[in-house]
Amino acid sequence: MADCTEQLKRRILVAGKKEPADLVVKNGKIMNVFTGEVMEGDIAVVDGIIAGIGDYSGESMVDAQGKIIVPGFIDGHLHIESTMLAPQEFSKILLQHGVTTVMADPHEIANVAGTDGLDYILENSQGLPMDIFIMLPSSVPVTPFESNGAVLHAEQLRPYLDHPMVLGLAEVMDFPSVAGAEDTMLRKLAAFQSHPIDGHAAGIGREGLNVYVAAGIRNDHEGVSYQDAVDRLSLGMRLMIREGTVAKNLEALLPAVTPLNARRCLFVTDDKLLDDLVEEGSIDHIVRLAIAKGLDPIMAVQMATINAAEAFRLQDRGAIAPGFAADFVLLDDLRSVAIHSVYKGGICVAEKGAVHEELFPVPEPALPKPSISTFHVKEVHLKDFELPLASDLCHIIEIIPNQIVTNHLRMKVDNDNGLFRPSLKKDQLKMAVVERHRATGNIGLGIVKGFQLNKGAIATSVAHDSHNIVIVGTTDEDMFAALQKVLSMNGGLAVVADGEVLASLPLPIGGLMTEQKYTDVYANLKKMNESLKEIGAPAAFDPFLTLSFLTLPVIPHLKLTDKGLFDFHSFRIIPVEADSE
Known part of the structure; x- marks a missing residue:
């Protein structure tokens, strides 16, 4: 309370010009958000608070040189x-x-x-x-x-x-x-x-x-x-x-x-x-x-x-x-x-x-708590990515570029001996969500349209809002390889083609964040974007962020979780196969 009282006293004395301010900003054009006018006058600052606007003197001065404040x-x-x-x-x-x-x-x-x-x-x-x-x-x-x-x-x-x-x-x-x-x-x-x-x-x-x-x-x-x-x-x-x-x-x-x-x-x-x-x-x-x-x-x-x-x-x-x-x-x-x-x-x-x-404070290097940094995934096999179909009419998630809502389509797909086969021509790719918190073994499988990949797969542990691992790809083999890369990093982003990891970004804090400098992460993202071009991803929208929202069931219209395909309007899990109406 004493410190607060002293600061208040000093602010009042500076406002009344009985004491000099810590800082005075002069010669600026001040935008008044209350009246909508642009004012002229000095800004007097003490203890990080504005004491007054008018004609002031202070310990230090900044000349705004006519800039808008x-x-x-x-x-x-x-x-x-x-x-x-x-x-x-x-x-x-x-x-x-x-x-x-x-x-x-x-x-x-x-x-x-x-x-x-x-x-x-x-x-x-x-x-x-x-x-x-x-x-x-x-x-x-x-x-x-x-x-x-x-x-x-x-x-x-x-x-x-x-x-x-x-x-x-x-x-x-x-x-x-x-x-x-x-x-x-x-x-x-x-x-x-x-x-x-x-x-x-x-x-x-x-x-x-x-x-x-x-x-x-x-x-x-x-x-x-x-x-x-x-x-x-x-x-x-x-x-x-x-x-x-x-x-x-x-x-x-x-x-x-x-x-x-x-x-x-x-x-x-x-x-x-x-x-x-x-x-x-x-x-x-x-x-x-x-x-x-x-x-x-x-x-x-x-x-x-x-x-x-x-x-x-x-x-x-x-x-x-x-x-x-x-x-x-x-x-x-x-x-x-x-x-x-x-x-x-x-x-x-x-x-x-x-x-x-x-x-900025110098951060102390420290690993996050195990509850934040540890993945719990039941062993996954390549066969787990197979999507069985009894017919060729399916519910399909269609992405809308630069939106988090999706379209809910009913389309015919390629059925190869009872299994869904991705089609580059139809732009119908496979999507998977692998549970990673409690080793349940849940893997949700679905079909998505709009990514336009011509090869490979991408995977990320950033998948709103439960943040399981979400993958989209042209082959089961590349999807499996992308999953393994994310797991090996304890979370992050990966781009894979023909079984080879083209680029990756580790996110060890909850599979969501890193304590690396933003300049280093930015440079890494540039490499990720180049690798996305290699597999045909369009530049009109961000594939990773778009993918991360395809798992959010509280956003219309069709999404995929680790428990299956989710229809927002009926608010329930639905089968991938559609009724022939």
């Missing part, structure tokens, strides 16, 4: 695990792109390792020059139609509510459990009624949204159409506009944003791969796209800053004003969101596309 960007929903990086390396990339605060949902690693996974993210997100807040995962497991590594009930989540980095409950995916007022879900929702709760209303119409809002769920990022946006906003939800690597919803949702409702909208990346973050950016990329598509620049900045802060009840950030955290970005140009430098708590953490490495 906006608040630090905030990502309202993402999964650190999707970058395949540990929190420290993840933060280095986002800071370069002006993102100073994120709301992370660690349900990927929680589905692998439960509370040990949560603890890993919390422990490794502290002491960084970026704020990583946590929304506790609501769906561990996501559904009973797949096998995962842990179960988290309200009793396991409630103790984390006292943690200063924890804000609320993350995307509630199990709509049937909410709509049915099932006891396990009710206890979670009840425990978080005084905290922000995120939705996951994929494929849910307006009537279903009533159920979500009545349950206390106020945010949602699964809108994919204009009508989705209108429905969410009209029922009082905050609209999260997502633009990630696979799910790109900005173009469809943006027409629904008006001056009257824009303050209820915010930007999120959800799942974005490392190479896209490095090459495109993060929230800055979404702001750039939104402005290019005609959104007023001030509204775009509001959606990237103060709107997100208010959605998560963060009263101390999202604006450049007295009493707010001194998190701000100097832009050379607003429309192109050209970032010159980034400040966190009044300290320059990145400039000219590079972070100040000395601000």
Whole structure:
């Protein structure tokens, strides 16, 4: 309390010009997210907080040279695990792109390792020059139609509510459990009624949204159409506009944003791969796209800053004003969101596309706990990849490039003596999901269209949200070889052709992440992309991320889990063979 009182006293004295500030930023054009105006004046910073805007003196001075100053960007929903990086390396990339605060949902690693996974993210997100807040995962497991590594009930989540980095409950995916007022879900929702709760209303119409809002769920990022946006906003939800690597919803949702409702909208990346973050950016990329598509620049900045802060009840950030955290970005140009430098708590953490490495703690080399890093897979044989068929009419998953929803097709396939045979001509490949948490021996088999591979196979232990090992390939032999490579690395990505491993990326932290430097991982991903070209993968979408979402049963329309082919609309496992209707 004494420290807080002294800091408050000093802030008041600096605001009243009775003491000099720690830092004064002069000659900048300050974007006021409250009024929409661009102001001129000095920004006075003390103890990492803005004390005032006006005419100030301080211990040090930064000349903004007429640059535009906006608040630090905030990502309202993402999964650190999707970058395949540990929190420290993840933060280095986002800071370069002006993102100073994120709301992370660690349900990927929680589905692998439960509370040990949560603890890993919390422990490794502290002491960084970026704020990583946590929304506790609501769906561990996501559904009973797949096998995962842990179960988290309200009793396991409630103790984390006292943690200063924890804000609320993350995307509630199990709509049937909410709509049915099932006891396990009710206890979670009840425990978080005084905290922000995120939705996951994929494929849910307006009537279903009533159920979500009545349950206390106020945010949602699964809108994919204009009508989705209108429905969410009209029922009082905050609209999260997502633009990630696979799910790109900005173009469809943006027409629904008006001056009257824009303050209820915010930007999120959800799942974005490392190479896209490095090459495109993060929230800055979404702001750039939104402005290019005609959104007023001030509204775009509001959606990237103060709107997100208010959605998560963060009263101390999202604006450049007295009493707010001194998190701000100097832009050379607003429309192109050209970032010159980034400040966190009044300290320059990145400039000219590079972070100040000395601000980051030196990580202590340590292996993750066995519960995080160990695979448990029953021995798999080549014959286990055979997919028996009694007919040639089958249910087929069709991928939609750059979307996480799929089409549900009924098509004739090649039946070779009672076994499915992949067809390059028809672009019908085999897909497998191998359970890796409890050595159940479960292997789900299905047929997928859209990958366009002309040879080989790819495999990954990143498979939302239970993160079993998912494989797609042209031959059983290459699929088997890709599986063996992933197992030998204790998790990761592999590209195989003609029995040879063309490229691989180890992910020893839960089969999801690595503590390697992001520059090394980025270079490795480049090699992976080259190997994907060798086997014919198209460049229009990311094959690995697309594959990783084909196992997520809470997203329409047809998916594959270790227990079999899952139909979203009937919400049940169905056979691969289709009835001849």
